[in-house]
Amino acid sequence: MATQEKVIKVINLVKKFGSFVANDHLTFDVFRGEIFGFLGANGAGKTTAIRILCGLSYPTSGEVTIDGLDIYRQREQIKKRIGYMSQRFSLYDDLTLGENIRFYAGVYGLSREDIRQRTAALVDKLELHAIEKKLIRELPPGWKQKLAFSVATIHQPGIVFLDEPTSGVDPITRRQFWEMIYDKAGEGMTVFVTTHYMDEAEYCGRVSIMSEGKIHALDTPAQLISKYNVRNMDEVFLRIARNIEAV
Amino acid sequence: MNKFRGFVIKEFFHIFRDVRTMIILFGMPVMQMLLFGYVITNEIKEAKIAILDHSRDHVTTELSRRIVASSYFQLAQVLDHDKEILDVFRKGDVKEVIVFEADFAEKLEKTGQAKVQILGDASEPNTAKILVNYTTGILMSYIQELNTQTELPLRIDPVTTMLYNPQMAGVYMFVPGTIAMLLMLICALMTSISITREKELGTMELLLVSPLKAFQIIVGKVLPYVFLGFINAVTILLLGNFVFGVPIQGSVILLLLESILFIIMSLSLGILISTLTNSQQIAMMVSMVALMLPTILLSGFIYPVENMPKILQYLCYIVPPKYFIIIVKNIMLKGTGMEYVWKETLIIIGFTMVFLLLSIRKFKIRLA
Structure with a gap:
């Protein structure tokens, strides 16, 4: 699924808040169709970076292109091609699932017929018939996260950005959530996901490990594990953290 | 869209x-x-007043009647001496005292001028002001009626009219x-x-x-x-x-x-x-x-x-x-x-x- 086509290009991205440097010269590429894990502890600068990629804030300096479009000048075109799901649960809980879907799909300019078809397809696939007409707030928490993902990708964006989508979710739901991510990636969607769960890193095609605003490692999980000569990603992360401390 | x-x-x-x-x-x-x-509401209804009438003639009787007849006032007491005024205020019920001078009607007819004193309890300044305004209004409207009846040369009287909200x-x-x-x-x-x-x-x-x-x-x-x-x-x-x-x-x-x-x-x-x-x-x-x-x-x-x-x-x-x-x-x-x-x-x-x-x-x- 992952190709060699660079769909996200980031060169020397810097973001400062006053004297605090949240993103310190980040440089990386993401290939079309891959699941790219953006890893790091809380406060490493992941959310800052993902917000810049989504157009929620401007970088202080650096070059960023999404799908060949420049984030400074072609923001409006970028918006149509991406999906975004924030770390906070983000469906309207006083609307039903159907209403949420119709709203988001409407915002992305889908036609009524498209909305109807995609809603029906989603309801069939996830077997939501019983809960389609219920308000989101009445649903169990595990469901909400999966639905938020489905809604965030309802317009079939080329790239979807997921900011800590699984934080605070039980292991079974996390598992199911990742199955959904694989599904989408299988359809050719590029998935850019931040997480601080190291075990999730192994689900990703490639991962970058960030700490204190810098990227310290970027490779496939298997390569990283062999490079640091450890058993799993958790230990890779510990090694990198120790190296930083030693410096 | x-x-x-x-x-x-x-x-x-x-x-x-x-x-x-x-x-x-x-x-x-x-x-x-x-x-x-x-x-x-700023409106005051049936405020208690006292009247001290030194004249007790047809004009003062008519004026008192009009004042008391309006829904704003209620006659609580009729006074006989000036020294009673402070007492009624101190008791606190009465919010206003109206004093007509002696020979009120006579002076009005002869000189075209007569004095009425309106005393308000300004410990409640807003109420007092409103009450005094109401009273002056009633007095003025009476004098205006008199002016139209008599053929006396027109005199400029300070007439306050409550425009747009006549009932205030x-x-x-x-x-x-x-x-x-x-x-x-x-x-x-x-x-x-x-x-x-x-x-x-x-x-x-x-x-x-x-x-x-x-x-x-x-x-x-x-x-x-x-x-x-x-x-x-x-x-x-x-x-x-x-x-x-x-x-x-x-x-x-x-x-x-x-x-x-x-x-x-x-x-x-x-x-x-x-x-x-x-x-x-x-x-x-x-x-x-x-x-x-x-x-x-x-x-x-x-x-x-x-x-x-x-x-x-x-x-x-x-x-x-x-x-x-x-x-x-x-x-x-x-x-x-x-x-x-x-x-x-x-x-x-x-x-x-x-x-x-x-x-x-x-x-x-x-x-x-």
Whole structure:
């Protein structure tokens, strides 16, 4: 699924808040169709970076292109091609699932017929018939996260950005959530996901490990594990953290 | 356009599914209106007075009769000596004492001048002032009648006439004030809450990532409230008209248009508040405290601006409801048209522009 086509290009991205440097010269590429894990502890600068990629804030300096479009000048075109799901649960809980879907799909300019078809397809696939007409707030928490993902990708964006989508979710739901991510990636969607769960890193095609605003490692999980000569990603992360401390 | 319609529909779902919102939107206006209309009123009914009549002739008897017959006063005591006056005031029941000088009728006929002393209990200054005004009004109208009857050369008498509100009904004054306060409060409060709620829930980020433009998001959020605020304005006007009998002398259409303008101004203020904070609670506090008190105290709603210290008077100029109250009073009570309220209208448009420009600036800074 992952190709060699660079769909996200980031060169020397810097973001400062006053004297605090949240993103310190980040440089990386993401290939079309891959699941790219953006890893790091809380406060490493992941959310800052993902917000810049989504157009929620401007970088202080650096070059960023999404799908060949420049984030400074072609923001409006970028918006149509991406999906975004924030770390906070983000469906309207006083609307039903159907209403949420119709709203988001409407915002992305889908036609009524498209909305109807995609809603029906989603309801069939996830077997939501019983809960389609219920308000989101009445649903169990595990469901909400999966639905938020489905809604965030309802317009079939080329790239979807997921900011800590699984934080605070039980292991079974996390598992199911990742199955959904694989599904989408299988359809050719590029998935850019931040997480601080190291075990999730192994689900990703490639991962970058960030700490204190810098990227310290970027490779496939298997390569990283062999490079640091450890058993799993958790230990890779510990090694990198120790190296930083030693410096 | 389809995007936008979906947005507005969603907003209506939020409003109609939230009990608290519905109560604030529809319960509050009616309750406040009735409260202000009935409870806080300047009007005084059946105030206890005492009369000390040194003359006891046909003129003073007639004057006393008229005063007591009006619904404002109730005769509590008839006094015989000057020294009793202080006693009745000290007891506290009597709010006003009227003293006619000796040979009142005779002096009036011969010299055209007679003295009546009106003593008010100024420990309650507002009440005293109103009572004295009422009394002078009654005396003046009597003298005017006399003047038309006799062929005496016309003399200039200080005649106070209560224009536009001949009965000095308090509720006439409260309707414009209440409309201004409620529209301002509800519109600013509801928009600032509904926008900060999206921020708290994190849905605002989703909207900002979407192809919707910032102004579409804002307009989509406030449009339902323009509509609901308008319904509120109509409700208040109907209540004022049918429950309290406040007339609408001028053009109803102009009044409604001005209300819509004021609603839009309040909404832009609400937008501005929501750009300053990310929390619903702070937005609510700011809207309530920062808007309600100045509206009540500094807009001329209850307390006349002219009586305030100079500094406060200058402060009053930047309280937007002040201008809307002037407009509403002009149209409702005086029946005047645009030619008399264009200045105030322009000022409100100016406020709207300033609030919107500040919001847009704030919005951009936040995004950077």
